[in-house]
Amino acid sequence: DGGITQSPKYLFRKEGQNVTLSCEQNLNHDAMYWYRQDPGQGLRLIYYSQIVNDFQKGDIAEGYSVSREKKESFPLTVTSAQKNPTAFYLCASSKSALTWNEQFFGPGTRLTVL
Amino acid sequence: GDSVTQMEGPVTLSEEACLTINCTYTATGYPSLFWYVQYPGEGLQLLLKATKADDKGSNKGFEATYRKETTSFHLEKGSVQVSDSAVYFCALRQTTYTGKSGTSYGKLTFGQGTILTVHP
Numbered sequence: 001d002g003g004i005t006q007s008p009k010y011l012f013r014k015e016g017q018n019v020t021l022s023c024e025q026n027l028n029h030d031a032m033y034w035y036r037q038d039p040g041q042g043l044r045l046i047y048y049s050q051i052v053n054d055f056q057k058g059d060i061a062e063g064y065s066v067s068r069e070k071k072e073s074f075p076l077t078v079t080s081a082q083k084n085p086t087a088f089y090l091c092a093s094s095k096s097a098l099t100w101n102e103q104f105f106g107p108g109t110r111l112t113v114l
Numbered sequence: 115g116d117s118v119t120q121m122e123g124p125v126t127l128s129e130e131a132c133l134t135i136n137c138t139y140t141a142t143g144y145p146s147l148f149w150y151v152q153y154p155g156e157g158l159q160l161l162l163k164a165t166k167a168d169d170k171g172s173n174k175g176f177e178a179t180y181r182k183e184t185t186s187f188h189l190e191k192g193s194v195q196v197s198d199s200a201v202y203f204c205a206l207r208q209t210t211y212t213g214k215s216g217t218s219y220g221k222l223t224f225g226q227g228t229i230l231t232v233h234p
Binding site: 006041042045102105107 | 150160203227
């Protein structure tokens with residue numbers, strides 16, 4: 001079955017540590033996205049990538065970094081510069097970044113900073 | 115900029131009750147409108163969508179009509195079930211959006227979500 005996988009489901013980190021969240025898709029989609037979800041708020045876009053080896057900052061990119069070396073993979077690194085990293089992180093993909101392509105979401109990773 | 119406002123929750127209903135979750139938006143041009151559902155511990159799933167004014171999206175007994183004159187996209191269901199308990203997000207996608215780097219893509223703007231709990 002095609003889909004998006006995110007790992008791990010739960011992640012704990014000590015303050016000052018970088019941590020990388022995995023996102024893999026086997027849908028052959030060109031575009032991938034990272035969102036952050038906080039209680040009582042909608043999703044906010046962190047980074048997006050329209051094609052391999054290209055990515056752009058979203059609305060809240062500070063303290064995060066990404067790479068897109070392979071079409072199927074779009075890992076997100078939460079760095080120590082991110083002041084409030086505890087949140088639920090969702091990865092999504094779409095056939096392309098154009099407006100009419102539906103975004104499909106992964107199951108999410110819940111990051112807790114201790 | 116674009117924005118989406120949903121009715122505040124949480125919403126608690128008994129099984130078979132009627133549901134309405136209000137959603138209004140602010141946007142230029144002619145955005146597409148969506149409802150996503152998030153079941154506990156899971157990612158978002160597209161529930162329904164409408165791409166132009168007066169379109170009605172429907173799925174799994176849920177309906178929403180794109181009302182340009184009132185800039186609304188309210189979600190309705192005539193008889194809810196316990197299995198409908200979830201968080202519901204209204205979202206819009208602009209026809210064009212230029213990011214900070216100058217590249218265009220279909221950006222999704224989400225409302226804050228409404229928690230629905232249905233009791234037996």
